[in-house]
Amino acid sequence: MTHWIIAPIVLPAVMAAIIVMSMRHHVLLQRIFSIAGLTAVIAIAAGLAVQASTGVIEVYDLGNWPAPFGIVLVLDRLSAMMVLLTAVLALVVTVYAAGTDWDRRGNHFHALMQFQVMGIMGAFLTGDVFNLFVFFEVLLIASYGLMIHAGGTRRLRAGLQYVVFNLLGSTLFLFALGTIYATTGTLNMADLAVRVSEIPQSDIALIRVGAVLLLTVFAIKAALLPLHFWLPETYAEAPAPVTALFAIMTKVGAYAILRVFTLIFGPDLPDIADVVEPLLLGAALITITIGMIGVLGSNRLGRLAAFAVIGSMGTVFIGMSSFTPETTTATLYYILHSTLSTALLFLTVDMVRERRMGSSDGYASLPAFRQQGLIAALFFAAAIAMAGMPPLSGFVGKLLILKSVWPLPGAGLIWAVILVTSLIAIVGFAQGGSAVFWKTKAPEESAEPADAPAEAAPEPAQGLAFTAAFSLLAGIILLTVFAGPVTSYLSATTGQLYQRQGYVDAVLTGPERVGGDAGYGAKGHGDADDGHGETDTHATEEGH
Amino acid sequence: MELLLASAIGVLTAGGIYLVLRLRSFPVILGVSLLSYAVNLFLFASGRLVVNMPPILSDDAAGYTDPLPQALVLTAIVISFGMSAVVVMLALGAYLSSRTDEIDIDDPDPIPEAEPGAVE
Amino acid sequence: MLRKLLPHPLLTLTLIIVWQMLVNKLTPGNLLLGLILGLVIPFVTAAYWPNRPRLRNPLAIIEYTAIVIWDIIVANVEVAYIILFKSNANTHPAWVTIPLDLRTPEAITVLAGTITLTPGTVSSDVSACGKALLVHCLDAPDPDAVRDQIKDRYERRLKEIFE
Amino acid sequence: MIEYALLFALACYGAALLMNIYRIVIAPGVGDRVLALDTLVINIIALITLFGIHQSSTMYFEASLIIAMTGFVSTVSYTRFMLRGDIIE
Amino acid sequence: MDTGGNFLPIIAALPFVGALIPGVMIRAGRTACATYTFMASALAFILLMLSAPAVFRGEVLQFQLEWLPMLGLNVNFMLDGLGLLFAGLILGIGMLIILYARFYLSREDPMGQFYTYLLLFQGAMVGIVLSDNILLLLVFWELTSLSSFLLIGYWKHLPEGRQGARMALTVTGLGGLAMIAGMLILGSIVGSYDLSVILQHKELIQASPYYLPALILILAGCFTKSAQFPFHFWLPHAMAAPTPVSAYLHSATMVKAGLFLMARMWPVLSGTPEWFYIVATTGLITMVLGAVIALFKDDLKALLAFSTVSHLGLITMLLGFGTEAAAIVAVFHILNHATFKAALFMSAGIVDHETHTRDIKRLGGLRHLMPVTFVIVTIAALSMAGIPPLNGFLSKEMMLEEASHTAWLSNPWILPALATLGALFSVAYSFRLVAHVFLGPKRDDYPAKPHDPAFGMWASPAFLVVLVVLIGLMPNLIAGPLVDITAAAVTGGHPHAHISHWHGLVPAFWMSVAAILGGALFLSLHGALERGWNAAPRPEAKVIFDAITRASTRASHWLTDTLHNGSITRYGAIFAAAITAAGLFAWFESPMSAPTREMLPINAIMAIGWVLLVISTGCIIAFHRNRILSLVLLGVIGLAVSMAFVYFSAPDLALTQISVEVVTIILLLLALNFLPGRTPVESGMPRRLRDAVIAGAAGLAVGGLTYAILLRDFAAESISAYHLANSYKGGGGKNVVNVILVDFRGFDTFGEIIVLGIAALVIYALTKSVLRGPGGRWLLNWGPDDDEAGDRHPLMMVVVTRVIMPIALMVGAYIFLRGHNAPGGGFIAGLIVAIALLMQYMASGFAWAEERQRYHYHAMIAAGVMTAAVTGMGSWLAGRQFLTSSYGYIHIPPIEEFEWATAMAFDTGVFITVVGAVMLALHSLSSMSRRTGEQVNIHPMDVDPGRGAAPADGKEA
Amino acid sequence: MFVEILISAGLVISGIFGIVGSFGLIKLPHPMMRLHAPTKATTLGVGGALIASMLYFGLIERDLSFHELMITVFLFLTAPITGHFIAKTHIHRNENKDSLPETGTARPWATFDHPQQEQEQPEQQS
Numbered sequence A: 001m002t003h004w005i006i007a008p009i010v011l012p013a014v015m016a017a018i019i020v021m022s023m024r025h026h027v028l029l030q031r032i033f034s035i036a037g038l039t040a041v042i043a044i045a046a047g048l049a050v051q052a053s054t055g056v057i058e059v060y061d062l063g064n065w066p067a068p069f070g071i072v073l074v075l076d077r078l079s080a081m082m083v084l085l086t087a088v089l090a091l092v093v094t095v096y097a098a099g100t101d102w103d104r105r106g107n108h109f110h111a112l113m114q115f116q117v118m119g120i121m122g123a124f125l126t127g128d129v130f131n132l133f134v135f136f137e138v139l140l141i142a143s144y145g146l147m148i149h150a151g152g153t154r155r156l157r158a159g160l161q162y163v164v165f166n167l168l169g170s171t172l173f174l175f176a177l178g179t180i181y182a183t184t185g186t187l188n189m190a191d192l193a194v195r196v197s198e199i200p201q202s203d204i205a206l207i208r209v210g211a212v213l214l215l216t217v218f219a220i221k222a223a224l225l226p227l228h229f230w231l232p233e234t235y236a237e238a239p240a241p242v243t244a245l246f247a248i249m250t251k252v253g254a255y256a257i258l259r260v261f262t263l264i265f266g267p268d269l270p271d272i273a274d275v276v277e278p279l280l281l282g283a284a285l286i287t288i289t290i291g292m293i294g295v296l297g298s299n300r301l302g303r304l305a306a307f308a309v310i311g312s313m314g315t316v317f318i319g320m321s322s323f324t325p326e327t328t329t330a331t332l333y334y335i336l337h338s339t340l341s342t343a344l345l346f347l348t349v350d351m352v353r354e355r356r357m358g359s360s361d362g363y364a365s366l367p368a369f370r371q372q373g374l375i376a377a378l379f380f381a382a383a384i385a386m387a388g389m390p391p392l393s394g395f396v397g398k399l400l401i402l403k404s405v406w407p408l409p410g411a412g413l414i415w416a417v418i419l420v421t422s423l424i425a426i427v428g429f430a431q432g433g434s435a436v437f438w439k440t441k442a443p444e445e446s447a448e449p450a451d452a453p454a455e456a457a458p459e460p461a462q463g464l465a466f467t468a469a470f471s472l473l474a475g476i477i478l479l480t481v482f483a484g485p486v487t488s489y490l491s492a493t494t495g496q497l498y499q500r501q502g503y504v505d506a507v508l509t510g511p512e513r514v515g516g517d518a519g520y521g522a523k524g525h526g527d528a529d530d531g532h533g534e535t536d537t538h539a540t541e542e543g544h
Numbered sequence B: 001m002e003l004l005l006a007s008a009i010g011v012l013t014a015g016g017i018y019l020v021l022r023l024r025s026f027p028v029i030l031g032v033s034l035l036s037y038a039v040n041l042f043l044f045a046s047g048r049l050v051v052n053m054p055p056i057l058s059d060d061a062a063g064y065t066d067p068l069p070q071a072l073v074l075t076a077i078v079i080s081f082g083m084s085a086v087v088v089m090l091a092l093g094a095y096l097s098s099r100t101d102e103i104d105i106d107d108p109d110p111i112p113e114a115e116p117g118a119v120e
Numbered sequence C: 001m002l003r004k005l006l007p008h009p010l011l012t013l014t015l016i017i018v019w020q021m022l023v024n025k026l027t028p029g030n031l032l033l034g035l036i037l038g039l040v041i042p043f044v045t046a047a048y049w050p051n052r053p054r055l056r057n058p059l060a061i062i063e064y065t066a067i068v069i070w071d072i073i074v075a076n077v078e079v080a081y082i083i084l085f086k087s088n089a090n091t092h093p094a095w096v097t098i099p100l101d102l103r104t105p106e107a108i109t110v111l112a113g114t115i116t117l118t119p120g121t122v123s124s125d126v127s128a129c130g131k132a133l134l135v136h137c138l139d140a141p142d143p144d145a146v147r148d149q150i151k152d153r154y155e156r157r158l159k160e161i162f163e
Numbered sequence D: 001m002i003e004y005a006l007l008f009a010l011a012c013y014g015a016a017l018l019m020n021i022y023r024i025v026i027a028p029g030v031g032d033r034v035l036a037l038d039t040l041v042i043n044i045i046a047l048i049t050l051f052g053i054h055q056s057s058t059m060y061f062e063a064s065l066i067i068a069m070t071g072f073v074s075t076v077s078y079t080r081f082m083l084r085g086d087i088i089e
Numbered sequence E: 001m002d003t004g005g006n007f008l009p010i011i012a013a014l015p016f017v018g019a020l021i022p023g024v025m026i027r028a029g030r031t032a033c034a035t036y037t038f039m040a041s042a043l044a045f046i047l048l049m050l051s052a053p054a055v056f057r058g059e060v061l062q063f064q065l066e067w068l069p070m071l072g073l074n075v076n077f078m079l080d081g082l083g084l085l086f087a088g089l090i091l092g093i094g095m096l097i098i099l100y101a102r103f104y105l106s107r108e109d110p111m112g113q114f115y116t117y118l119l120l121f122q123g124a125m126v127g128i129v130l131s132d133n134i135l136l137l138l139v140f141w142e143l144t145s146l147s148s149f150l151l152i153g154y155w156k157h158l159p160e161g162r163q164g165a166r167m168a169l170t171v172t173g174l175g176g177l178a179m180i181a182g183m184l185i186l187g188s189i190v191g192s193y194d195l196s197v198i199l200q201h202k203e204l205i206q207a208s209p210y211y212l213p214a215l216i217l218i219l220a221g222c223f224t225k226s227a228q229f230p231f232h233f234w235l236p237h238a239m240a241a242p243t244p245v246s247a248y249l250h251s252a253t254m255v256k257a258g259l260f261l262m263a264r265m266w267p268v269l270s271g272t273p274e275w276f277y278i279v280a281t282t283g284l285i286t287m288v289l290g291a292v293i294a295l296f297k298d299d300l301k302a303l304l305a306f307s308t309v310s311h312l313g314l315i316t317m318l319l320g321f322g323t324e325a326a327a328i329v330a331v332f333h334i335l336n337h338a339t340f341k342a343a344l345f346m347s348a349g350i351v352d353h354e355t356h357t358r359d360i361k362r363l364g365g366l367r368h369l370m371p372v373t374f375v376i377v378t379i380a381a382l383s384m385a386g387i388p389p390l391n392g393f394l395s396k397e398m399m400l401e402e403a404s405h406t407a408w409l410s411n412p413w414i415l416p417a418l419a420t421l422g423a424l425f426s427v428a429y430s431f432r433l434v435a436h437v438f439l440g441p442k443r444d445d446y447p448a449k450p451h452d453p454a455f456g457m458w459a460s461p462a463f464l465v466v467l468v469v470l471i472g473l474m475p476n477l478i479a480g481p482l483v484d485i486t487a488a489a490v491t492g493g494h495p496h497a498h499i500s501h502w503h504g505l506v507p508a509f510w511m512s513v514a515a516i517l518g519g520a521l522f523l524s525l526h527g528a529l530e531r532g533w534n535a536a537p538r539p540e541a542k543v544i545f546d547a548i549t550r551a552s553t554r555a556s557h558w559l560t561d562t563l564h565n566g567s568i569t570r571y572g573a574i575f576a577a578a579i580t581a582a583g584l585f586a587w588f589e590s591p592m593s594a595p596t597r598e599m600l601p602i603n604a605i606m607a608i609g610w611v612l613l614v615i616s617t618g619c620i621i622a623f624h625r626n627r628i629l630s631l632v633l634l635g636v637i638g639l640a641v642s643m644a645f646v647y648f649s650a651p652d653l654a655l656t657q658i659s660v661e662v663v664t665i666i667l668l669l670l671a672l673n674f675l676p677g678r679t680p681v682e683s684g685m686p687r688r689l690r691d692a693v694i695a696g697a698a699g700l701a702v703g704g705l706t707y708a709i710l711l712r713d714f715a716a717e718s719i720s721a722y723h724l725a726n727s728y729k730g731g732g733g734k735n736v737v738n739v740i741l742v743d744f745r746g747f748d749t750f751g752e753i754i755v756l757g758i759a760a761l762v763i764y765a766l767t768k769s770v771l772r773g774p775g776g777r778w779l780l781n782w783g784p785d786d787d788e789a790g791d792r793h794p795l796m797m798v799v800v801t802r803v804i805m806p807i808a809l810m811v812g813a814y815i816f817l818r819g820h821n822a823p824g825g826g827f828i829a830g831l832i833v834a835i836a837l838l839m840q841y842m843a844s845g846f847a848w849a850e851e852r853q854r855y856h857y858h859a860m861i862a863a864g865v866m867t868a869a870v871t872g873m874g875s876w877l878a879g880r881q882f883l884t885s886s887y888g889y890i891h892i893p894p895i896e897e898f899e900w901a902t903a904m905a906f907d908t909g910v911f912i913t914v915v916g917a918v919m920l921a922l923h924s925l926s927s928m929s930r931r932t933g934e935q936v937n938i939h940p941m942d943v944d945p946g947r948g949a950a951p952a953d954g955k956e957a
Numbered sequence F: 001m002f003v004e005i006l007i008s009a010g011l012v013i014s015g016i017f018g019i020v021g022s023f024g025l026i027k028l029p030h031p032m033m034r035l036h037a038p039t040k041a042t043t044l045g046v047g048g049a050l051i052a053s054m055l056y057f058g059l060i061e062r063d064l065s066f067h068e069l070m071i072t073v074f075l076f077l078t079a080p081i082t083g084h085f086i087a088k089t090h091i092h093r094n095e096n097k098d099s100l101p102e103t104g105t106a107r108p109w110a111t112f113d114h115p116q117q118e119q120e121q122p123e124q125q126s
Ligand code: NA
Pocket: B074, B075, B078, E741, E749, E752, E827
């Protein structure tokens, strides 16, 4: 029996509690503790990924209640990968925040960060749709706090919009879950998969509404048009380390769509796929277009980066919309790439803001700043990654997606959209980069020392911040260099994803379930036969 | 009875959405609250409606209502309570900082003064 | 020491009774639990009730309670009559000032509460020094009578109980 | 007999609730609104109690108790708000 | 496979390694930096030369390494004649440029960056020509666009540099993207992305329906890179780069990449009419147009740039002919052009460097001042003009020969005539270059005093000019074998180049004569022609490009800002409309069957509840501007909802709803103390109507959905049957909802309390940061709108609270303890306790009460979460999963049986968290009030007759 | 039978006072007068219902509980406070020192008692 699956969720929660309880006045302690904890989480996540790579789907029955009656955590290749990605990103972001003193500019940064990690991990690991909602809320509310960390008028107003929009999203999530539960009578994803596939024709309309509502919920998180409106202001105004962490948040939406619409509402259910796939593809094409046009139409690096995120999510969903193994593999690769690149881009933007007085990331020409060359190089790398230029992973990812959609209907349109928007993005990045990094004023031109308060730009501790940024870059490079092994892992992941009977069996009947049936009998006054009997009854009911 | 509940949920939803679309933070918060009532009732209704069969085990009970949606709604109520508290405080914070409770932000991306004659 | 551990014995007693009323099942276990809670809660909240009011004559409480309950019933009938059958023009509302002899906040509160719960009167304010009570009467053609009745019927008895 | 008395009482409180909501919406002053709300809360307590008799169930006692408690707190909050602005200063 | 192929990745990698050198070496000094950078290129060149013999023997060296098998992207390199020629040019001229740049760049220029960019570019170019995989080629291809962007924009302080760089990137990026598509199509036709495989499938490719799209897309890449009409305009603007860059990019390398690729794909793509008409025509137009424009350019580098355009057109045209002979000529001219054009660019740089101007109108007579430069330029220019016996003559003559017998749309005259015209202008501008810069009288108004530069600077062009002469004199000896193997690689056959100075009185001879004489004539008429040229209206490419770029940027900005204008209310409207539409779309696509459930009869109580709810909702909408009234109405709705929960058998929900309700209202009231009391009228009737329509539609949809659900049963039995069956025997509780919360789905609750805890932390942090910011400063001067009533802490309230609060705490304990078996539980109990504390805080003030508070709220939240977590982890000790519950009974003889359950411990965590969270939120709000100067009382009540003479409003200082 | 009559009477009385209280809220002309209606009539109204409930469960269902008594006590404890605060609100908003009778003491009614503003005090946070 192994309890490691739950560690990525419980460990951050406990760490956050300890930070709040005993070290809320000591930032240095918080940093050490937070970084050490995340390192441990990475180690655990890596172990889980190795475990998952054997292809065995591991199931953890919380409270020792068998699925579908209790909540289960499910570790498969996909969730293991996302967990590891999250852990790595969180560590990098925390290091950056510590290196730039971002964590000192408000209260509870590290605790919120840990809670945020907990929420994201939970969302990736859970095998229960309502529990998914709960973890969405955990990650959202932590993100609200992080988004408005350090305050500031503009940030608070943007934060208010972010919260309001997501409250609407959470409401919608519950509507979707209500509809799905009302139709199927279950919340467990594997059980849902079984029940939805056997749904009588008379309930198809209801389950379709549930599926579409759920899709829109995840689409909000994933910033799919026309539900993306929360993103530009949020990303442009949030503290940079937070935005960098948010790189994984859009992916939570993508992950959820991938999970739910392969497992529960799989592509083999024409009644649902006929609605979902065109919606998704249409939205994705508009998303990438509007995102990349936004890259060109921005006047601030922060906003540019935000729209670049939207564009990259469009790319993700173009890949995802057709639900074939090839496209899904390509999409997964692109998700990995996009997470790291987005984070890098935002850290770079922050480095610029920090060095240009008054947090200005606008395109107006300002005096050159410290370490401009190095930061320009980082920005350049992030930009080519985001725009999908070689030699970084964005290019590889884009090629994978282009190639994988080639056999599908509408490939010509998809290709045209992806390529044309790439060009728009290239031009946009070139404009922004050249305006900020090249078009600098001579310092004496704008020297108005009276107006520039010394404390406005605290001297950042460079080492840690650059370490964080360069480790993201290193990640991108590794992802590119080892694209072969990575894609073969991802192919296997996709294989597992489309082999949904494997998931269903593992959760509902599988031998891998920790503790197994034997454990159940050991409950207080519980009784093995009864519990087992229930399961059996249930199974026979589904049989007819 | 079902019709009453369904129409009440519809009315709450409509009212909530209408208020969410107002221009000041306070009505928006009211709207969000109405929506959370609506959705809590909706989630509750997913277990169907039963009178006088509370999910408390007893020997002489004629039957029980579906307990699961109730548990879900409880969780949802608590979560939306936390969320409401945050949004209220955030609205207050934004108001105190910016001296306006307008919820829209004007001109999110101002054009910086351009270099004359350059496409930059 | 005992004062610290048992800051408000009467409160403890009340709480034990309240507990029994809540659990509605008189068992040794419940009694014990009630006792524990009845001791712990006043201890924990003692800081919020810094001084302990003296009760000179606890038994007088019973008489007082009986009078008040009777007055409440009468009050309700009277008020219902006024609402239902008396025209608004014939109703004579009035403000009445009640000079207070009571000095303990607890006693004043009980008096004010009684006034509100009884015929056609609402205690609306106290003077800033706490030595007068402002009462509003729904229908009081003779305000002085109201004042005298209150002082005689309630305040006198409370004075006996508390001071 | 109890059944009819119960129906009578239920009807009375139903009508009372409608009057309360009328007074809440159409009121000369804010104080009246709070007063009407307070009354509404108390009427609802009565209604729930009657409903408990109707269903022969004691399950609803806690609801009444807590409504009584919260109704008190909210009335005090509203009035404090009108008196002082800040309710927990 | 030849092991010699193992050098190939090293050759390709060396420049990239070299690109890192300046970063490390720059502090060692400029010369050292240049030297080491040079050595990287040199080493690559040497390795290339070591591989050359095998290529000359006719072998194709290969190296293969799988990179991304799923994509077909392999690190495959090959070296054949074509690759050798190009790699040689790239590395060879690259070394010369490194040398030249060392002297050209001034002290202010960051040399390290320059070399880094240059070598990146070099590596990309080498990669292109060595790639044996078209996807790998694409990688390098795009890298050249990126690195040239950096090189062209190197002088980043110059607007022309930045704009030129972006223009180059845009145009070549456009082509590159098209090429990605083309290459992917090509690969998908063949089933492999390896060039050596693709090159063997001519028939397959040309028969494919995707041939034409692939061809067009790939050519788009080639044409943009090689500045073919109509994409030629970026190249002159790239001249804003330092001259070494121009010399490198526009003679031997970047612009030749397009030609290289056309040559590379020639075996499989050429030979079709499509190929001929697209490629040859484009080349022809480009050749003539470039030459004409070049004649009228006064900027030395611009002249050279357009001449480059023209020559690239020439080569393109030759490749487009699709014949083996033409291909040989193309290859030969590539070599020749590289030599003389690089020399010319470097010389132009020398002139610029020495005279500080590149304007031909300001030059002339330099012959005497800069004799060395003069000689170099003259030889190179004559070669460019096609004057025998220089190498340019040889290939141009051959080109005219090929043109002379190629028909275009069956017309045998057009092509030769235009080719001659192009040659004519070529002669004219080449002569002009020499005549107007070096000949004529010496002037005394040069911006700087010119003289020949140091040897290091003219060594490179001189070396190239020597090559020009040598190839011209001994073409078959020096260039012949190279041309042969290159042409062999291009055509896939075994061609042999017959290069000679005299072909007899063939048409080409007469065309050449006409070109030279005509060119001389045109130069003599230059003044008149120029006036005509300047007077003629013609489209200015840069203006058009800028207009397009600016327009699209503006349009993008407009679109982006119009869509994302910061109006959350509009976003919300779109959100609601979109989701309603999506839901309806899903709904109406399929039929619903008849209801399966019997409906409950309508009950009068609930009908009244319904009326309360609907009226209140309607009134909230109608009167929402009156904020306090809205809150009251919100309270009514909350009560109505609670009534529904009571009625429909959900006592736990009712309790929770009621207690949450009051805390929410209190928070809102606390906030409303600072917020405006009324909402102003802002949205007009159309706007309100729009919102009403959206809201109404969504409301109808939700109502309909609810009704549809309520009319039918579950499709399969709900899992909650199991919960009912196992609640008591498995979870030890009779309140199934509570057992679900703390046991079956305890993990949800764990998340839920964390949400609550986070909410409080967020509120706290938010308050802190607001108080630190402008909000805090404003609060200092804040005063309430209405005057406040006296008596903050009324006596009656304080006294009653002293009794009620302990009772309420008792109720909280009761609700908590019974939760497992009856309605209640940790959450509701927590709220009740919080409300009890709140009563106390309202009675005597937050600060007064807080001073008497023994527990820190932060710690309470954390302790609650920890309690829940530790309870969950406790099951690990028993070898069970997180949150596995356990329960049992304790018998203490004299008393009775006590039930214990671990779920109780978990519920305690819930309880503590709830209390801590609510109190922390209230604490935060009250700290805002204290910021306004609110004072803290020392007495629990304001009015206290028992206090005697003490001032009634005693306040702490 | 007697029990039933008792319970029924309680219910009817409760209903009458409940509706009368709410009716008074509408009928009475002055805010202070309206205050009398519900705080009293409703107290007996709900009290009647609670007593009836207690009797019903105690005597008919044989499940005597003191819960109802608790609620009644609770309402009796809190009703005066509620009334007090609503009255103070009215006094604060609609009355002034002259429209009310004298306190007969040196100090005004507490609602009108505005202690002189003291100096600004720095933020106090824990
Ligand atoms: Na809960």
